[in-house]
Amino acid sequence: MSPLPAHYTKHLSQLQYPFRQSTFYLTQLDNGQTNGSALWLGAQCLSCYLADILAKKSFTSRPKAIELGSGIGLTSLVMATLGWDMLATDLPDVIASVLFPNITRNLPTLPPGAGTIQVRSLDWLKLPEEWNWQDPVSIAPSSPKTHEWLEEGEMLEPPFDLILSADTLYSPSLSEPLLRTLHALAMKSVKATSGHAPPVYICLERRDPILIDQVLADARDHWNFVTERIPHKKVAKALERGGLQWEREDWDGVEIWKLSMKTV
Template structure:
């Protein structure tokens, strides 16, 4: 099935064919209730469309641009950004990586056009504080599971990042502070990695299912973590969605794009 439909209409489909620019990605998804991250969600679709239209303004002009994604899920947004010429570090929890993410990235590498960036996958558990992260392990940045030691690998993607992205990851109060701490830690690591690196832009794509939860996230980001928080005008999202798909506005009217910037 070709998924030019909003994701909530295709949760029952085990393998989706997702068109993006000149590519078509084949994505396995699971709707077994074990994890929210194993199915395609609307925010990932909208974020991919937004990046297709705007990604050059976030790029580093002196090297291939580099992004990290929190909660990569089925891998659509990571594949989309890679196809636009970005190196992408896709992160998630072990169950999502082993059940859908690793397979989808591997299966779709041949669909990427010439000039695409590389994609790497690593575990990043938000509940692990940044002082306990590692950037030289090929499988893990942060985990509560004990990992075998690994020799440093120069080819691994690591800070500085130019862009941090995340979609459909604001759904539980328990995740708010770990997520904001993780975002702040990534910004700090990027700034520390290069004296000339500017703090990475952060783009969150969220669906306003729980207004109280989302408002808490935004307030905490500003008050407790000192991020500059700005909503990307809805008309920009309307423009890119309508350019890609003829969706009924009611199918995605709850989607919002937010831009964070660390004040360091």
């Protein structure tokens, strides 16, 4: 059964979301208090595209990624199913209401070989100099405690192999902090062997073209990123192979962008 586009399921408090041989049981809220507590198209499209391009990649050790604005947790769950260790981050209220409950509910049911998921708060308004990677609950300081530490062993921290974010470009006030956060994470994840930073994948809905174009221009001109839009046909093929049998109008306006940092 193909998952429905998010705008058809906003009224549902509980979602059964099939992915490959798994089914994720996801709580969402549609109370208007925060965009991050419900499923959006960007997470659906990004998770499906990543599953398609990463399926045949091999790594000498388990890869790890960080997601900004994880929301209800779909993308992080998909990545963990693919064998990635995921650091899922969001604001404390989103973590407490939907993200942490969804991860704790679904993590034990992931298939053999799956990666783990750690949940920590990260407020983009906090400067990177203030981050604390040794805090098991909050990377940024002074955040209220929203959940317990899930995992034994080492906490996930840079360097990361991928940096991800979906449905997070919608407010001018948050755009510059988001770019600053992406830049800092990319710099912390530059590989010593190659000198290359990991790719950043952003999925967005082009509701405000002026805002989106300005953010992409800022990413290039002020934050040293090369920006590349993934062709619509490639995304469409990935959705089809991933079982999302949608009409084009179901996800019209959704774009996936790859940001690559110039390190030399």
